[in-house]
Amino acid sequence: MDYITAIDHYFYTTLGLGSAFYYALGFAAVIALLAQWRLYEKCRQPGLAAFVPVWNVIVFMRIVGRPASDGWKMLIPVYGQLYFIPKVWIEVIACFGKTSLLDKILVIALNGLYILNLALSDEQYLGPLRGQAPLPPPHKVGGTRPQLA
Numbered sequence: 508m509d510y511i512t513a514i515d516h517y518f519y520t521t522l523g524l525g526s527a528f529y530y531a532l533g534f535a536a537v538i539a540l541l542a543q544w545r546l547y548e549k550c551r552q553p554g555l556a557a558f559v560p561v562w563n564v565i566v567f568m569r570i571v572g573r574p575a576s577d578g579w580k581m582l583i584p585v586y587g588q589l590y591f592i593p594k595v596w597i598e599v600i601a602c603f604g605k606t607s608l609l610d611k612i613l614v615i616a617l618n619g620l621y622i623l624n625l626a627l628s629d630e631q632y633l634g635p636l637r638g639q640a641p642l643p644p645p646h647k648v649g650g651t652r653p654q655l656a
Contacts, residue, residue: 596618
């Protein structure tokens with residue numbers, strides 16, 4: 508607990524950021540959630556899953572074609588955070604045809620912003636990388652417009 512208090516003291520007092528640091532973290536979290544929501548809808552998955560913890564992981568695994576049981580690998584202390592989660596993010600961008608080394612570095616370094624860029628770009632979802640799950644039927648992203656026929 509002292510470690511967390513020391514981090515808070517460093518940002519709040521030493522750097523003189525005050526509460527601005529926490530506002531910036533909250534803003535980054537909201538941007539990342541909205542980017543993930545849009546990415547899920549682009550992959551023909553329910554966007555609301557970005558806000559529900561366990562369902563989020565199941566949909567995340569479904570996008571790359573992994574079984575949902577692979578989600579437990581994210582909870583392994585070192586393996587999950589330093590190897591498995593970055594590996595799955597690289598598989599997600601590969602599902603969109605992004606396979607260059609620069610894309611792989613950017614998705615690891617700037618995850619939320621890169622996913623927002625991918626979600627808002629014209630890149631098409633090519634299907635699961637591992638081919639284990641078929642594509643769900645397409646649905647419209649966003650609201651429907653009334654027809655003036």
